[in-house]
Amino acid sequence: MEDSRFYTLPKLPYDYAALAPYISEEQLRLHHQKHHQAYVNGANALFEKLDKARKDNTFTDMKATLRELSFHIGGFMLHNLFWENLAPAGKGGGGVPKSELAKAIDGEFGSIDRFRKEFSQAAASAEGSGWAALTLCRKTGRPLIMQIEKHNVNVFPGFGILMVLDVWEHAYYLDYRNDRAKFVDAFWNIVNWDVVGQRFDTLRR
Ligand code: MN
Numbered sequence: 448m449e450d451s452r453f454y455t456l457p458k459l460p461y462d463y464a465a466l467a468p469y470i471s472e473e474q475l476r477l478h479h480q481k482h483h484q485a486y487v488n489g490a491n492a493l494f495e496k497l498d499k500a501r502k503d504n505t506f507t508d509m510k511a512t513l514r515e516l517s518f519h520i521g522g523f524m525l526h527n528l529f530w531e532n533l534a535p536a537g538k539g540g541g542g543v544p545k546s547e548l549a550k551a552i553d554g555e556f557g558s559i560d561r562f563r564k565e566f567s568q569a570a571a572s573a574e575g576s577g578w579a580a581l582t583l584c585r586k587t588g589r590p591l592i593m594q595i596e597k598h599n600v601n602v603f604p605g606f607g608i609l610m611v612l613d614v615w616e617h618a619y620y621l622d623y624r625n626d627r628a629k630f631v632d633a634f635w636n637i638v639n640w641d642v643v644g645q646r647f648d649t650l651r652r
Contacts, residue, residue: 486522521598
């Protein structure tokens with residue numbers, strides 16, 4: 448039985464083969480079933496550890512536990528956002544942003560093309576394992592790129608996330624070996640701009 452106090456692996460909004468050739472079926476299946484699942488399990492194990500310590504009135508090493516929890520929850524949440532902001536090429540994936548989001552991107556970056564280049568560079572240069580994210584600063588209304596290391600380092604508190612790209616090696620090693628830049632190029636064919644636009648509309652209210 449599912450316990451709503453713990454995380455569960457969400458189903459993908461498309462088939463495992465749907466993002467090919469940009470992400471192969473085997474690559475997507477592994478990424479979802481093994482890697483994303485590992486963050487679900489990791490976070491839940493830490494919740495259990497905290498629950499047990501509270502029940503027994505003992506204390507875990509708070510620093511270590513909270514560091515691990517931030518890593519696993521960050522990984523869990525970012526993957527949820529990632530799957531949702533992808534769609535099969537030509538069937539919701541690819542193209543360009545629309546309406547208000549398009550205006551905001553043009554206003555901040557000058558053009559969609561310039562934004563794409565900045566985002567691609569952020570993704571390609573994320574140190575070690577990490578993510579590129581398009582975020583929204585709700586104070587200024589500015590869309591900003593955030594380069595996240597691991598799942599939780601360099602995160603700007605309070606910024607809403609519009610779009611993420613996973614550039615951990617586990618996201619592309621079967622399809623692109625060590626060529627992260629090639630995977631980043633492929634990503635633009637499967638961005639679900641409708642979902643990114645909906646997130647933008649929700650966050651700016
Ligand atoms: Mn991943």
